[in-house]
Amino acid sequence: MALLDIRNLTVAFDTAAGPFKAVDGIDITVASHEVLAIVGESGSGKSVSMLAVMGLLPDTAKVTADKMEFNGQNLAAMTPAQRRKIIGREITMIFQEPMASLNPCYTVGFQIEEVLRLNLGMDARTARARAVELFTDVGIPDPAGRLDSYPHQMSGGQCQRVMIAIAIACKPKLLIADEPTTALDVTIQKQILDLLMTLQEEQGMGLILITHDMGVVAETADRVVVQYKGRKMEEADVLTLFEAPKNQYTRALMSALPENATGKRLSTVADFMANEANA
Amino acid sequence: MIRLILGKLAYMLPTFFGITIVAFGFVRVLPGDPVLLMAGERGLSPERYKEMLAQLGFDRPLWAQYVEFLNRVLHGDLGQSLSTKKPVLTEFLTLFPATVELALCAIILATAIGIPAGVFAAIKRGSWFDQLSMGTALVGYSMPIFWWGLLLIIFFSGMLGWTPVSGRISLIYFFPDVTGFMLIDSLLSGQKGAFASALSHLILPTIVLATIPLAVIARQTRSAMLEVLGEDYVRTARAKGLSPRRVIGVHALRNAMIPVITTIGLQVGVLLAGAILTETIFSWPGIGKWMVESITRRDYPVVQGGLLLIAAIVMIVNLIVDLLYGFINPRIRHS
Amino acid sequence: MTDATSLQPGTRRQMLAEFWFYFRENRGAVIGLWVFLALVVIAVLAPLIAPHSPTDTNTNVLLMPPFWQEGGSATYILGTDAIGRDILTRLLYGARFSLFIGLVVVTIALIGGVVLGLLAGFFGGWVDTVIMRVMDVILAFPSLLLALVLVAVLGPGLLNAMIAIALVLQPHFARLTRAAVMAEKNREYVMAARVAGAGKMRLMFRTILPNCLAPLIVQGTLSFSNAILDAAALGFLGMGAQPPTPEWGTMLAEAREFILSAWWVVTFPGLAILITVLAINLMGDGLRDALDPKLKRS
Numbered sequence: 065m066a067l068l069d070i071r072n073l074t075v076a077f078d079t080a081a082g083p084f085k086a087v088d089g090i091d092i093t094v095a096s097h098e099v100l101a102i103v104g105e106s107g108s109g110k111s112v113s114m115l116a117v118m119g120l121l122p123d124t125a126k127v128t129a130d131k132m133e134f135n136g137q138n139l140a141a142m143t144p145a146q147r148r149k150i151i152g153r154e155i156t157m158i159f160q161e162p163m164a165s166l167n168p169c170y171t172v173g174f175q176i177e178e179v180l181r182l183n184l185g186m187d188a189r190t191a192r193a194r195a196v197e198l199f200t201d202v203g204i205p206d207p208a209g210r211l212d213s214y215p216h217q218m219s220g221g222q223c224q225r226v227m228i229a230i231a232i233a234c235k236p237k238l239l240i241a242d243e244p245t246t247a248l249d250v251t252i253q254k255q256i257l258d259l260l261m262t263l264q265e266e267q268g269m270g271l272i273l274i275t276h277d278m279g280v281v282a283e284t285a286d287r288v289v290v291q292y293k294g295r296k297m298e299e300a301d302v303l304t305l306f307e308a309p310k311n312q313y314t315r316a317l318m319s320a321l322p323e324n325a326t327g328k329r330l331s332t333v334a335d336f337m338a339n340e341a342n343a
Numbered sequence: 344m345i346r347l348i349l350g351k352l353a354y355m356l357p358t359f360f361g362i363t364i365v366a367f368g369f370v371r372v373l374p375g376d377p378v379l380l381m382a383g384e385r386g387l388s389p390e391r392y393k394e395m396l397a398q399l400g401f402d403r404p405l406w407a408q409y410v411e412f413l414n415r416v417l418h419g420d421l422g423q424s425l426s427t428k429k430p431v432l433t434e435f436l437t438l439f440p441a442t443v444e445l446a447l448c449a450i451i452l453a454t455a456i457g458i459p460a461g462v463f464a465a466i467k468r469g470s471w472f473d474q475l476s477m478g479t480a481l482v483g484y485s486m487p488i489f490w491w492g493l494l495l496i497i498f499f500s501g502m503l504g505w506t507p508v509s510g511r512i513s514l515i516y517f518f519p520d521v522t523g524f525m526l527i528d529s530l531l532s533g534q535k536g537a538f539a540s541a542l543s544h545l546i547l548p549t550i551v552l553a554t555i556p557l558a559v560i561a562r563q564t565r566s567a568m569l570e571v572l573g574e575d576y577v578r579t580a581r582a583k584g585l586s587p588r589r590v591i592g593v594h595a596l597r598n599a600m601i602p603v604i605t606t607i608g609l610q611v612g613v614l615l616a617g618a619i620l621t622e623t624i625f626s627w628p629g630i631g632k633w634m635v636e637s638i639t640r641r642d643y644p645v646v647q648g649g650l651l652l653i654a655a656i657v658m659i660v661n662l663i664v665d666l667l668y669g670f671i672n673p674r675i676r677h678s
Numbered sequence: 679m680t681d682a683t684s685l686q687p688g689t690r691r692q693m694l695a696e697f698w699f700y701f702r703e704n705r706g707a708v709i710g711l712w713v714f715l716a717l718v719v720i721a722v723l724a725p726l727i728a729p730h731s732p733t734d735t736n737t738n739v740l741l742m743p744p745f746w747q748e749g750g751s752a753t754y755i756l757g758t759d760a761i762g763r764d765i766l767t768r769l770l771y772g773a774r775f776s777l778f779i780g781l782v783v784v785t786i787a788l789i790g791g792v793v794l795g796l797l798a799g800f801f802g803g804w805v806d807t808v809i810m811r812v813m814d815v816i817l818a819f820p821s822l823l824l825a826l827v828l829v830a831v832l833g834p835g836l837l838n839a840m841i842a843i844a845l846v847l848q849p850h851f852a853r854l855t856r857a858a859v860m861a862e863k864n865r866e867y868v869m870a871a872r873v874a875g876a877g878k879m880r881l882m883f884r885t886i887l888p889n890c891l892a893p894l895i896v897q898g899t900l901s902f903s904n905a906i907l908d909a910a911a912l913g914f915l916g917m918g919a920q921p922p923t924p925e926w927g928t929m930l931a932e933a934r935e936f937i938l939s940a941w942w943v944v945t946f947p948g949l950a951i952l953i954t955v956l957a958i959n960l961m962g963d964g965l966r967d968a969l970d971p972k973l974k975r976s
Contacts, residue, residue, distance in 0.1 A: 120581055144587075152584025164575040168674055169597045179583050214673045230583065361815030373831050481706075481963070485955040487907055489914045490930055490948025493937050497945075501938045616820035620911055634823060635915055638830045650827060654818045 066093040067238055067270045068117070068155075071131035075109070075116050075294075078124045086112045086125075088294040092272075096237060099264060099271045101285035101302070103278065103317065109294040110274045114240050118157055119147050135237060153183050156231035160243040162223035166215035172226045173211030179233045198229040202259060221252035225259070232263055238270040239263075245280070257284060278317055282306060290314045347669055351662055358658065366651040367412045370643055371405075421648030426640055431648035435630060440523025441511060442629030445621070446614045448545060449552035454607060457557045461564025462599075465572065466591065476561065483558035488617055492551040492624040499547060506543050509626035513540040552621045556610040563606045567599040574598070601672050608664025612657050700968035707964020713957035721773040729753070730764040732771040732924040737762050741940045757942045759933065765943065768924035769950050775925045776906045776954055779840055783905035784898050786844035791851025792894065796882045798852065799859030810856065813849035821846040822911055829917045836919040839912045840905075847901045854897055858890030892969040899962035903955040910951050926951050 075087040087109040094100045102110045116127045117139065132140040134150060142150075159165045167175060173195060180191035192211070199207030202225040215223055224244060231239055241260060245253035261284055264271045273284060281288055281302065288305045290297040290313065298311040309315045378395050379387070387395065396402050400411055415421070421431040460480075464473040499506045507513065511525045518532030526545065529537035571577060572595055580594040618631035626632065630649060637645035669675040701707055720727070742758040743750045750757060756766040798809040816824065828842035829835075862868060863886060871885045912918035913927025921932055926947040933943035 118582055120578055148584040148586065150584075152582060157582045159575060159579065161575055165579045167576040167580065167594050167598070169601075169672070170594075178585070182589070183584060216674050227579070230579075357811055358814045358818055361811060362818055365815060365819075369827060369831060374833065478706075481959055482952070482956060485903065485907075485952060485959045487910055487927075487948055487951040487955070489911060489927075490944070490951060493930070493934065493944050494948065497937055497941050501941075612817075612820045616822035619820075619822055619826070620914070623915065635826070638826055639916065641830075646827060646830065650819065650823070653820065653823060657820065658818055 066133075067096045067098075067135060068092065068094045068272075069131060069133045070113075070117065070129055073113055073116060073127070073129040073132065075112050075121065076126045078126070083126070086294055087116065090291070090294075090296050092289060094238065094270045094272055096270050097264075097268050099261075099273060099284055099286045101273045101275060101281040101288045102291060103275060103281055103288060104291035105276055107293070108291045110291050111242050113291075114157070114242060114272065114274060118151055118155065118240070119144065120157075152179065153234040154236050155238045155240065156234070156236040157240040157242065158224070158227045158231050158244050161247050162227050162244075163215055163220055163247075165227055166223055168215055171212050171214055172218070172223075173213075176211075176226065176230045176233060179230055183234050194233070195229075198233055199226075201232070201263070202226075202229045203255075204229070219252075220248050221256065224248065224252075224256050228256075228259065228263070232267065232269075235267060236269055238272065240272045240274070242274045243276070244273075246276075260284075290317065344669070347675075348666060351665055355658055355662060359655065362651060362654045362658075363413055363416060364409070366647050366654075367409050369650070370647055373643070416651065421651065422644035424637075424645045425642045426637075426645075431645050432652075434633070434645070435649065435652055438628060438630050438633050441525070441627060442615075442618050442622070442631060444524045444526065445545070445548055445552060445627060445629060446611075446618060448549040449614060449617075450556060450607065450610065452549055452553040453557035453560050453610070457560030458564050458600075458603065461561045461603075462568055462591070462596065464561070464565045465568035468569065473565075477565065480558040480561045483554045484562070486554050486558075488551050488554055489620045489624055491554060492547070492621060495547050495551065496624070506547050507540075511541065511544050511628060512537065513544075516540060548621050548625045548627055551624070552614060552617050555613060555617060556607075559606060559610060559613075560603065564599065564603050567602045568595060571595045571599045597671070601668065604668055604671060605664065608661060608667075611660040611664075615653055615657065697968050701964050704964040704967055706960045707967070710957040710960025710964065713953065714961060717773050717777060717954055717957065720770055721777050724770045724774055728764075728767040728770045729755070730767040732763065732768045733922050734764075735762045741936065741943070743940070744942050756946055757940075759929070759943050760936060760940075763922075765946055768929060769926070769946060771924040772926045772929065772947065772950060773954070775836070775919065775923065776909070776951070779836070779843075779909045780902040780905045780958075782840050783844045783847065783909070784902050786841070787848040787901055787905075788851055788894070788898055790844070791848040792855050792887070794848075795852040795855025796859055796887065799856040800863065800878070800882050800886070806856070809852065813852050816846060816849045819846075822908060825908060825912060826915065826917055829912060834917045834920060836909075836923065836925065839909055839918040843905050843908045843912075846908075847904060850897055850901065851894065854893050855887075855890060858893060859886055862886050862889050896962060896966045896969060899958055899965055903958040903962070906951065906955055906958070 070090070070092045073087055073090045073092070074085060076083045076085045090109070090113050092100070092102070092113065102114075104110045112121070112125075115121050116125070117132070117134075119139075121127065127140075129140060132138065134155060137150070139147065139150070166172060173192070176195045176198065177188070177191040180186045180194050181188065186194060195211055196207045199210060204210050204222060204225050210218070210222075215226075218226070228244075239260075244260065245256050248256060257280060260271065260273075263269075273280070275281060285302045287300070288302050289299045290305075290311060292313045297313045298305070298309065300310070305314065306318070309318060378392060378399060378401055400408050403411075419432055421435075423430055424434055427434065460476045464476050467473050496508055500508045512529065516529065516532070516534055516537045518528060518534060518537065521528050521531055525541040526538065529541040572591075576598075577590060577595050580590045585594075615631070618627075618629060619635055620631070621627065622629045622632035623635050630653065634646065634649045634653075636642075637649065736758065739751070739754060739758045740762050741760055742754050742762075744757045745752050745755050747757075754764050754766070756764075756769070759765055759768070794809050794813070798806040824846050825839070825842040828845060829838050832838035832841065859882075868881065868885055871881055876885060909918055910925070910927030910930070913925050914931045916931055919925035919928045921928055929947040930944065933940075933947070937944050
């Protein structure tokens with residue numbers, strides 16, 4: 065059985081110029097222990113569909129789906145309070161800007177212990193001890209000392225590690241990582257991806273990795289969904305996709321990889337789409 | 344933290360000297376003879392005039408006069424009131440608690456209503472509550488408070504007879520000054536009805552003085568809250584599965600309060616300016632009324648001393664607010 | 679890339695159209711604008727539309743209530759004051775004073791503040807230090823208190839009250855201009871103008887200033903309403919316009935002793951102040967929304 069099963073998800077925003085469909089009829093399934101990559105440019109609706117699953121979209125967004133099930137439970141039929149029993153415990157999410165995603169007014173210790181105390185009912189001392197363990201697991205040096213730091217006293221990479229520690233604190237079944245390395249230095253990107261993959265394997269959780277970077281996809285994913293302008297272009301096993309991309313948009317994305325560059329200028333998706341249209 | 348405080352103090356010092364120059368200079372630029380103005384006597388004999396001239400130091404060069412003035416100020420000597428012959432500082436200290444009591448009640452009222460109203464307006468953006476409270480806030484912000492005070496007197500004192508028109512407490516009560524705060528002193532006196540009388544005298548002036556700060560705080564809270572609610576860390580807090588109450592009350596509010604604290608601090612100057620009008624309308628015996636009366640009475644030593652003291656207080660309060668700001672905003676504390 | 683003064687007339691019209699589009703979305707701002715325009719018309723036409731003369735006293739009708747109350751008359755729609763002058767007439771004439779005060783005060787404060795702010799921001803160094811320190815000193819005093827003391831120095835009267843209020847409002851413009859200039863002066867278009875050989879005056883006033891206008895306009899409307907409030911407050915305290923000038927604050931001061939016997943002499947002048955200030959503040963909110971690109975999309 066699929067861990068997350070979504071059919072025909074549509075998200076429309078009310079704007080001054082009328083409703084705008086950010087996600088248009090997307091199907092997504094993830095099995096437990098599986099790594100699914102969702103790929104697309106910015107504005108392709110890849111984050112929005114996951115925020116819809118988490119219930120984190122603003123009131124101006126209208127979410128509809130034929131089916132939205134997690135672990136056999138119908139997410140769409142739940143009250144917000146029921147949904148919060150799943151969000152943050154069984155499904156967790158990390159974001160693109162780790163520094164901005166942590167609250168600047170509280171220590172990182174407070175922000176992770178909060179989850180342990182409120183979601184798992186730990187007392188303050190147990191939560192503290194568990195937080196140290198989690199910080200050790202995500203590779204933060206001097207974990208006990210770091211708990212009293214504020215986000216602005218840490219680097220971006222360190223903040224993302226804290227975010228990951230918070231995300232795995234409740235041993236979730238599914239972790240959604242929304243461009244987790246985009247805002248980080250290249251050397252740190254690799255470390256964070258490795259950490260995510262290690263944790264995914266150790267804990268046996270499902271992982272949805274949202275990215276625009278085909279390189280990241282090749283290194284991590286089992287299966288890939290390619291999204292463009294709110295629609296699904298292609299879905300395939302990662303090997304199949306890289307060997308024989310069926311969709312022209314997928315081919316465009318691939319040709320924008322630096323290692324596939326020919327000539328002096330790196331081609332863009334727009335170039336490719338234009339060429340295809342002319343041909 | 345110590346360095347932060349010292350830095351702020353060092354920055355304030357030139358401003359403080361600037362204030363003393365204004366207070367010192369203001370008497371010199373008044374039209375008319377400064378000796379006659381400061382002595383407050385008419386028809387001085389030439390001998391007496393000379394005597395006063397020397398006593399007030401007006402015969403010396405300007406810079407020497409200023410140094411002398413500064414020296415006296417730093418020793419707490421602000422001269423004597425012309426009308427009461429009492430030291431200006433003594434008069435100020437007698438009247439100041441009345442203003443502080445009124446201003447404190449006003450700022451508490453403004454904060455207690457303004458912050459929740461702003462928070463709810465932001466959460467329910469576009470709702471009838473948002474529109475109503477922000478419309479009311481704009482009316483409050485545009486209010487000529489001297490007229491507002493008169494209207495309240497017409498309605499509550501005149502038509503309903505609920506509240507007294509002026510003063511701090513009914514004249515039938517008499518008890519010693521302990522704290523200078525009528526609400527506390529009346530309780531301490533143990534006299535029946537004294538507290539109720541003090542409270543009923545305080546209500547209308549408090550509402551009038553709180554009106555503009557309340558409007559400003561509500562508007563500022565709403566916009567700060569709206570901005571914070573769009574931040575990534577609020578999304579993170581919601582992604583953790585926290586209840587809306589915790590997301591707003593713990594994660595959003597603390598951040599939204601950072602600019603609001605500054606706003607509240609800046610209202611102190613507004614409150615003292617408002618106290619001038621409020622105290623005049625309600626005959627509240629505080630420093631605002633004292634200043635207005637001294638200006639109309641041409642009691643220049645009082646105006647000079649009062650100007651200096653009030654500006655110094657505003658500066659000190661702003662310093663405290665700055666430090667408080669550092670305290671609730673970790674980013675400042677650690678830099 | 680180009681400095682704002684050399685914009686094509688077409689682009690300028692387009693900017694205006696965009697501005698109007700955002701301004702119009704704010705219903706309150708549009709209402710404020712209409713009320714303000716109505717007040718301007720009233721102020722201009724006061725001698726034509728006022729039923730009586732603002733200074734004529736009719737001793738037969740002292741403290742006559744408004745027409746809908748018992749004892750009122752349609753000749754004096756809003757009643758008369760303690761010496762038998764028509765309140766409506768005085769209110770209509772009062773609009774002239776209030777708008778005039780706002781206009782003069784904002785003009786003086788704006789010019790003074792902008793020049794000081796430009797100098798401070800453009801030259802920096804000790805010029806900046808001295809100017810901004812003087813502004814700090816002015817801002818350390820509660821504005822109404824400083825204005826009161828200044829009027830005491832200059833002597834009570836409307837003109838002196840306006841000068842005093844302009845002086846205490848002016849530091850806000852100076853601070854805003856300085857901040858905007860500091861932000862703009864190292865931008866490329868300024869560099870380009872400098873390289874092209876623009877003189878200091880031209881750089882300050884023609885190149886940089888037009889790009890700092892938005893916050894100044896918003897502050898200008900805020901100051902306009904503040905000036906009206908402060909002038910009325912000074913009038914109320916006997917330090918502003920002197921009787922028998924039909925200035926709203928002064929009218930209130932004269933009416934104070936009748937608050938418990940003749941509500942109308944107190945109520946109407948204050949209501950006039952409130953409506954005027956509210957209309958301007960509504961407009962100010964709309965202007966801020968329309969001019970502030972950060973808030974536009976939200």
